[in-house]
Amino acid sequence: MNLKKIARLIFYASFMLFLCAPSLADNIWDLEAVDAEGRGANPKNGAPIDPANKVVIQGIALNNPAELLPTTEQWQVYVQAEPPDHGGIAAWAGIFYADTPWPRYPLNIQPGDRIRIEGFIMDNAGKVNINERHSLAAAFTVTKLQSGVGMPAPQEITNLSICNFFDQTRISGGEKYQAQWVKLKGVHISSGAWGNDKSLTIADDAGSTLTMYLSSEGDFNDHSAPAGGFNVTGIFDQEDTYLPPWHDSYRLWVKKYSDIEFFTRVMRSLWCQFE
Numbered sequence: 076m077n078l079k080k081i082a083r084l085i086f087y088a089s090f091m092l093f094l095c096a097p098s099l100a101d102n103i104w105d106l107e108a109v110d111a112e113g114r115g116a117n118p119k120n121g122a123p124i125d126p127a128n129k130v131v132i133q134g135i136a137l138n139n140p141a142e143l144l145p146t147t148e149q150w151q152v153y154v155q156a157e158p159p160d161h162g163g164i165a166a167w168a169g170i171f172y173a174d175t176p177w178p179r180y181p182l183n184i185q186p187g188d189r190i191r192i193e194g195f196i197m198d199n200a201g202k203v204n205i206n207e208r209h210s211l212a213a214a215f216t217v218t219k220l221q222s223g224v225g226m227p228a229p230q231e232i233t234n235l236s237i238c239n240f241f242d243q244t245r246i247s248g249g250e251k252y253q254a255q256w257v258k259l260k261g262v263h264i265s266s267g268a269w270g271n272d273k274s275l276t277i278a279d280d281a282g283s284t285l286t287m288y289l290s291s292e293g294d295f296n297d298h299s300a301p302a303g304g305f306n307v308t309g310i311f312d313q314e315d316t317y318l319p320p321w322h323d324s325y326r327l328w329v330k331k332y333s334d335i336e337f338f339t340r341v342m343r344s345l346w347c348q349f350e
């Protein structure tokens with residue numbers, strides 16, 4: 076066999092390997108594009124359940140499923156994109172429509188794990204999610220690629236007016252931060268009852284407000300509401316109505332009490348730096 080023939084064989088073998096290789100992940104930022112009403116604008120959003128319309132996403136899990144919802148009946152994980160991609164996306168499934176053994180999705184996903192999900196995307200209350208569309212034909216797959224990669228550094232917001240409104244361009248506003256790990260700095264509670272599964276209104280010093288949702292699976296019932304200022308880290312979320320436009324109802328979904336950093340503690344920490 077001459078060298079030319081060998082080179083041709085290697086080329087064909089490489090080409091076949093390329094065709095058979097697992098598909099590369101989709102760009103999460105592109106999957107989350109929205110139109111003027113806040114509806115998902117990606118062509119695969121709500122497209123027919125056909126293999127050609129499946130998406131593959133890969134990124135860092137922001138939560139263990141049990142941190143957000145009772146896993147006896149619901150499963151939800153937020154995945155934040157890794158550079159050069161950005162943004163985030165949620166995957167959700169519920170027992171309510173699928174008469175199959177439950178849970179059907181892995182519970183061993185930990186915050187900071189790198190995971191991969193393959194499924195179909197659809198609008199739900201202001202977010203483009205991967206979900207089952209109430210059909211087992213649209214069931215998604217979850218693969219843990221690497222444990223303990225680490226959580227992304229939270230994006231810090233010191234002025235709530237930059238994140239509590241709708242901006243289709245995503246240069247600013249809630250869509251810029253949706254489904255990502257975010258720290259709100261220098262806020263206080265302005266109204267609402269404290270406890271697991273409660274939504275409160277928080278405000279910054281300038282008076283801009285946002286909803287802070289305390290996870291139903293958290294430990295907030297064991298603690299008192301902060302009386303003064305604090306920083307709080309959580310998943311920036313949107314849970315709007317089921318009818319357009321989806322322009323509001325942004326919120327920070329806080330997983331546990333220790334994700335709240337009291338101002339006194341912050342001040343003490345600053346003070347220690349000068350001692």
Ligand SMILES: [Ca+2]
Nearest residue numbers: 201202253313
């Ligand atoms: Ca949205």
